Amino acid sequence: MRIKISKEDLLAGVGPIQAVVETKRSLPILSHLLLEASSTRISVFGTDLDIGVRKRLPGEVLKEGSIALSARKLYEIVRELPPAEVELTSDADMTVNIRCGKSDFRMKGLPRDDFPSMRDAKGRGVVLDRRMFRDMIRRTLFAVSSDQTRYTLNGILLRVTPKDIRTVATDGHRLAVATTEADVLKDNAPIEAIIPRKAAAETLKLLRDEPGEVEIELAENHLLFSTDQTLIDARLIEGQFPNYEQVIPATTTKQASVSREALVAGLRRTSTIIGDRVVHTTLELKPGSLRLSCVNLDLGEAREQLEAEYHHEETAIGFNARYILDFLGAVESEQITIHFQDPLSPALFRPKDEKGYLCVIMPMRL
Amino acid sequence: MRIKISKEDLLAGVGPIQAVVETKRSLPILSHLLLEASSTRISVFGTDLDIGVRKRLPGEVLKEGSIALSARKLYEIVRELPPAEVELTSDADMTVNIRCGKSDFRMKGLPRDDFPSMRDAKGRGVVLDRRMFRDMIRRTLFAVSSDQTRYTLNGILLRVTPKDIRTVATDGHRLAVATTEADVLKDNAPIEAIIPRKAAAETLKLLRDEPGEVEIELAENHLLFSTDQTLIDARLIEGQFPNYEQVIPATTTKQASVSREALVAGLRRTSTIIGDRVVHTTLELKPGSLRLSCVNLDLGEAREQLEAEYHHEETAIGFNARYILDFLGAVESEQITIHFQDPLSPALFRPKDEKGYLCVIMPMRL
Numbered sequence: 001m002r003i004k005i006s007k008e009d010l011l012a013g014v015g016p017i018q019a020v021v022e023t024k025r026s027l028p029i030l031s032h033l034l035l036e037a038s039s040t041r042i043s044v045f046g047t048d049l050d051i052g053v054r055k056r057l058p059g060e061v062l063k064e065g066s067i068a069l070s071a072r073k074l075y076e077i078v079r080e081l082p083p084a085e086v087e088l089t090s091d092a093d094m095t096v097n098i099r100c101g102k103s104d105f106r107m108k109g110l111p112r113d114d115f116p117s118m119r120d121a122k123g124r125g126v127v128l129d130r131r132m133f134r135d136m137i138r139r140t141l142f143a144v145s146s147d148q149t150r151y152t153l154n155g156i157l158l159r160v161t162p163k164d165i166r167t168v169a170t171d172g173h174r175l176a177v178a179t180t181e182a183d184v185l186k187d188n189a190p191i192e193a194i195i196p197r198k199a200a201a202e203t204l205k206l207l208r209d210e211p212g213e214v215e216i217e218l219a220e221n222h223l224l225f226s227t228d229q230t231l232i233d234a235r236l237i238e239g240q241f242p243n244y245e246q247v248i249p250a251t252t253t254k255q256a257s258v259s260r261e262a263l264v265a266g267l268r269r270t271s272t273i274i275g276d277r278v279v280h281t282t283l284e285l286k287p288g289s290l291r292l293s294c295v296n297l298d299l300g301e302a303r304e305q306l307e308a309e310y311h312h313e314e315t316a317i318g319f320n321a322r323y324i325l326d327f328l329g330a331v332e333s334e335q336i337t338i339h340f341q342d343p344l345s346p347a348l349f350r351p352k353d354e355k356g357y358l359c360v361i362m363p364m365r366l
Numbered sequence: 367m368r369i370k371i372s373k374e375d376l377l378a379g380v381g382p383i384q385a386v387v388e389t390k391r392s393l394p395i396l397s398h399l400l401l402e403a404s405s406t407r408i409s410v411f412g413t414d415l416d417i418g419v420r421k422r423l424p425g426e427v428l429k430e431g432s433i434a435l436s437a438r439k440l441y442e443i444v445r446e447l448p449p450a451e452v453e454l455t456s457d458a459d460m461t462v463n464i465r466c467g468k469s470d471f472r473m474k475g476l477p478r479d480d481f482p483s484m485r486d487a488k489g490r491g492v493v494l495d496r497r498m499f500r501d502m503i504r505r506t507l508f509a510v511s512s513d514q515t516r517y518t519l520n521g522i523l524l525r526v527t528p529k530d531i532r533t534v535a536t537d538g539h540r541l542a543v544a545t546t547e548a549d550v551l552k553d554n555a556p557i558e559a560i561i562p563r564k565a566a567a568e569t570l571k572l573l574r575d576e577p578g579e580v581e582i583e584l585a586e587n588h589l590l591f592s593t594d595q596t597l598i599d600a601r602l603i604e605g606q607f608p609n610y611e612q613v614i615p616a617t618t619t620k621q622a623s624v625s626r627e628a629l630v631a632g633l634r635r636t637s638t639i640i641g642d643r644v645v646h647t648t649l650e651l652k653p654g655s656l657r658l659s660c661v662n663l664d665l666g667e668a669r670e671q672l673e674a675e676y677h678h679e680e681t682a683i684g685f686n687a688r689y690i691l692d693f694l695g696a697v698e699s700e701q702i703t704i705h706f707q708d709p710l711s712p713a714l715f716r717p718k719d720e721k722g723y724l725c726v727i728m729p730m731r732l
Contacts (some may be wrong), residue, residue, distance in 0.1 A: 073665060076638040082631065095666070103635050107666035265448065269469050272442040299439060300461070300473035 001065025001090045003037045005057060007081045007100060010088075013044040013057045014078050018071040020202050022048035029114045032068040035088070036112070037061045045118055046071055051199040052118045052233040053206060063089075067096055067109040077105055119233050121226040125217030126160055126184050126191065130207050130227065133214055136167040136178040137204050139357055142326040144197045145171035152239040156200045158223070160184065160191040160216075168244055174323045175247050175360040176330070191216065193223050194241055199234035206230055247360055249346050252339035256285050257309040257352055260336045263290075264328045266304040267321045270294040273302040280318035280364035283338075285310045294321070317343045318364040324349065327359040367431025367456045369403045371423060373447045373466060376454075379410040379423045380444050384437040386568050388414035395480045398434040401454070402478070403427045411484055412437055417565040418484045418599040419572060429455075433462055433475040443471055485599050487592040491583030492526055492550050492557065496573050496593065499580055502533040502544040503570050505723055508692040510563045511537035518605040522566045524589070526550065526557040526582075534610055540689045541613050541726040542696070557582065559589050560607055565600035572596055613726055615712050618705035622651050623675040623718055626702045629656075630694050632670040633687045636660040639668040646684035646730035649704075651676045660687070683709045684730040690715065693725040 014033065022030050033046035042061060045054040067090040078086070082101040090096045090109060098105040137156065145153035150172070157168040164181045195203070203225055207214055217224040225232040270281055270292045284291040290308035295301040317340065328336065333351035340347040343366065349359040380399065388396050399412035408427060411420040433456040444452070448467040456462045456475060464471040503522065511519035516538070523534040530547045561569070569591055573580055583590040591598040636647055636658045650657040656674035661667040683706065694702065699717035706713040709732065715725040 070665065073638070077635070077668075080631075080635040080638050102671040103632075104669040104671075105639065105666060106668075107639070108664075265446075266469075269443070269446040272439070272446050273471065273473070298474075299436065300471060302443075302472075303470040305468040305470075 001035070001037045001067060001088070002063035003035075003042055003059050003061055003088050005042065005059030005086055005088070007078065007083050007086050009058050010086055011078050013055045014071070014075050016206055017044055017046040017053050017055060018075040019205070020048060020051055020053050021046040021071040029068060029110060029116075031071060032110055032115070033071040033074065034066060034068045034112055034115045036066040037064050039064060045115075047116055047118065047233075048198075049116065050196060050235045051202055052116070053202070054118055054231045054233075056229045065090055066112040067094060068112060068115050069096060069107060069109045073107065077107070118231070119219055119222060119224060121215065121217055121224045121231055122219075123215070123226075124188075125215040125224065125226070126186075126188050127213050127215050128165065128184055130212045130214045131209065132180055133165075134204055134207050134209065136165065136180065137200050139178040139330040140167045140169040140176040141197070141200055141204065142330065143169040143171055143174050143176040143359070144200070145169075146197075147171065152194060152237060152241055155194040155196040155237045157241040157244075158191060158193050158195055158216075160188075162190070168241070170242070170244055170247070173320070173362050174326075175244055176327070177244070177248070177358050177360075179356045181356070189218075191218055191223075192241075193218060194237035194239070195223060195234055196237050199232070203232055203234065206232055247346060248358065249339070249341060249348055249360065252341050252348055254285075254312040254315065254340050255310075256290060256338045257335050258290055258306055258338070260328055260331065260334060260351075262306050263336065264325065266292045266306050267325050267328075270302040270304050271321045271325075273300055274321075275299065278320060280366065281321040281324075282316055282318050282366060284314070284316045285312070286314050287311055315340075315343060316366060317347065318366045319347075319361055320364060323359075323361045327361070330359075331357065367401070367403045367433060367454070368429035369401075369408055369425050369427055369454050371408065371425030371452055371454070373444065373449055373452050375424050376452055377444050377447075379421045380437070380441050382572055383410055383412040383419050383421060384441040385571070386414060386417055386419050387412040387437040395434060395476060395482075397437060398476055398481070399437040399440065400432060400434045400478055400481045402432040403430050405430060411481075413482055413484065413599075414564075415482065416562060416601045417568055418482070419568070420484055420597045420599075422595045431456055432478040433460060434478060434481050435462060435473060435475045439473065443473070484597075485585055485588060485590060487581065487583055487590045487597055488585075489581070489592075490554075491581040491590065491592070492552075492554050493579050493581050494531065494550060496578045496580045497575065498546055499531075500570055500573050500575065502531065502546065503566050505544040505696040506533045506535040506542040507563070507566055507570065508696065509535040509537055509540050509542040509725070510566070511535075512563075513537065518560060518603060518607055521560040521562040521603045523607040523610075524557060524559050524561055524582075526554075528556070534607070536608070536610055536613070539686070539728050540692075541610055542693070543610070543614070543724050543726075545722045547722070555584075557584055558607075559584060560603035560605070561589060561600055562603050565598070569598055569600070572598055613712060614724070615705070615707060615714055615726065618707050618714055620651075620678040620681065620706050621676075622656060622704045623701050624656055624672055624704070626694055626697065626700060626717075628672050629702065630691065632658045632672050633691050633694075636668040636670050637687045637691075639666055640687075641665065644686060646732065647687040647690075648682055648684050648732060650680070650682045651678070652680050653677055681706075681709060682732060683713065684732045685713075685727055686730060689725075689727045693727070696725075697723065
């Protein structure tokens with residue numbers, strides 16, 4: 001194999017993929033990434049067996065071929081190269097020579113035969129707006145459970161029907177649901193798949209915040225995400241996602257509306273008094289105001305007064321502030337609304353004037 | 367106690383001092399910092415018993431008094447406060463009320479009697495230019511030994527004579543010496559003191575990179591550093607710093623001169639091939655050129671060619687690249703010079719055209 005490629009292009013390929021590669025696996029080949037040069041393209045591929053990523057790179061192919069190289073070492077080397085053209089040549093005994101400016105590296109590689117294979121996309125999937133899809137991942141990822149024993153909750157449910165696209169995640173204490181109304185299925189079968197947390201997080205990073213599309217294709221128990229340059233192959237979590245819809249409160253008689261920014265600042269401030277234990281933050285609503293307070297028996301207490309639009313009787317509800325902050329970090333609207341029935345029932349948090357997103361948070365007993 | 371102070375001023379005092387305070391000590395009072403308000407000043411003081419720091423803060427004293435507060439908690443709270451005036455009030459049962467905008471904190475404190483006392487500077491010390499002194503600390507700190515059994519090497523030697531000011535550090539593999547010729551002693555006795563690594567590092571941070579002076583005063587086995595706003599009290603390392611002067615090679619017949627920037631880039635690049643083990647980097651000098659090379663038996667090798675001014679016979683010397691990079695990170699000159707006798711004798715690294723700084727680095731056997 002012999003290719004010429006700019007340092008920047010090589011780094012843009014190797015960087016994100018080395019982040020996916022598992023370095024702690026017992027199989028040495030899995031700490032490698034595969035460089036391939038064919039007549040039509042240069043590509044770099046890495047996998048941890050749960051998620052595989054292939055990126056197509058620009059560059060000139062002088063001789064076809066392939067080689068697997070230590071992902072971390074290649075990344076460290078490429079990162080330090082001067083901003084110039086890189087010439088990468090592999091010889092028959094699986095040694096690669098990397099030349100760039102006055103730098104010259106020789107690096108031992110492994111043959112591609114040892115490398116796990118990767119699916120190809122068939123190009124017949126569901127096409128989504130990339131930014132919209134990123135947002136839907138971002139708005140649910142934080143609610144994924146890290147409790148290994150509840151493995152169907154260790155990922156994001158992606159559901160695509162003729163009516164809408166939906167992502168859902170829950171850890172039993174809170175539930176996040178993002179919905180976009182659109183029929184993107186066309187001739188495709190509906191999709192219902194649980195994307196593991198790591199695959200969802202890496203997909204979020206790999207699908208950069210750029211306009212464009214992403215194509216989603218179900219292949220056995222894998223989901224393929226493809227863009228012009230990147231193919232992500234995520235092994236899905238098998239099993240049934242719980243019936244989350246019954247958790248969303250159907251009737252809530254009380255509603256408060258408050259500035260998102262002020263609530264973020266207030267919760268961050270009152271949370272400073274909390275130590276390492278989980279302590280509830282009390283939200284006291286009165287007509288016109290929301291008072292936040294937090295008590296740490298060892299240390300002291302914190303209070304903050306906010307303006308709020310609220311027209312019902314005085315109520316106090318306790319929440320884990322972290323859960324509210326996660327929700328607030330996922331929305332952009334200036335105002336958010338809190339819908340609730342009583343201090344013991346799940347409360348509904350929503351961006352004001354936006355229908356497609358909600359978070360259900362279980363209160364804590366005061 | 368009752369004071370009014372801007373959030374920024376309070377943070378500028380609490381932030382650097384909470385970094386000094388030891389949180390893992392068994393004595394709870396040591397995880398606190400002491401706030402004091404007298405008719406003439408507001409000050410904040412923290413100590414880990416090895417280094418104590420007091421900063422004077424601007425602000426308005428409404429009622430004199432003092433209280434000790436958890437350093438980390440106070441820092442976390444102040445950091446999150448809105449940019450406004452803070453009113454801090456302590457009552458008789460050692461509870462502090464912190465008010466700022468619509469935020470309101472109550473925090474339990476401890477009486478000042480429990481707090482270790484701090485020396486006051488007598489104002490009769492040696493006065494140094496602050497930037498010059500910072501540079502002298504910075505240029506030697508990296509060479510301080512972390513070998514706990516060689517405790518006199520666990521700090522920087524500060525020596526002030528009628529002739530010059532000097533800082534020295536060594537870990538047995540390399541030695542860094544910074545010298546400034548000046549008579550700053552006046553009526554003072556010469557100083558010879560070993561400043562522990564943490565005190566030196568904190569002093570570097572606390573003496574911000576601003577023009578001005580710092581006064582240095584020896585008090586028993588402590589050294590006091592004072593500026594207008596800050597007093598640092600460092601307990602010194604007792605014992606005799608080794609005779610480092612005999613390590614500085616007196617005669618070196620060969621000399622090479624090379625661009626600092628090119629050498630940094632070349633060493634960083636060739637070092638990428640090194641794994642976790644310490645591997646030497648070979649410096650091969652020929653008239654006109656310096657070739658860097660590094661071999662990792664498991665992985666491969668890296669080479670880099672640099673231009674160099676060199677007029678002697680071909681020589682190859684092995685070094686720990688980290689040590690050379692530490693030296694290069696401490697100098698600003700465009701060119702550096704390497705003086706040496708043979709591949710087994712200590713080599714001398716210097717910024718070109720600057721007399722006051724040198725680094726001796728022991729070679730590694732090739």
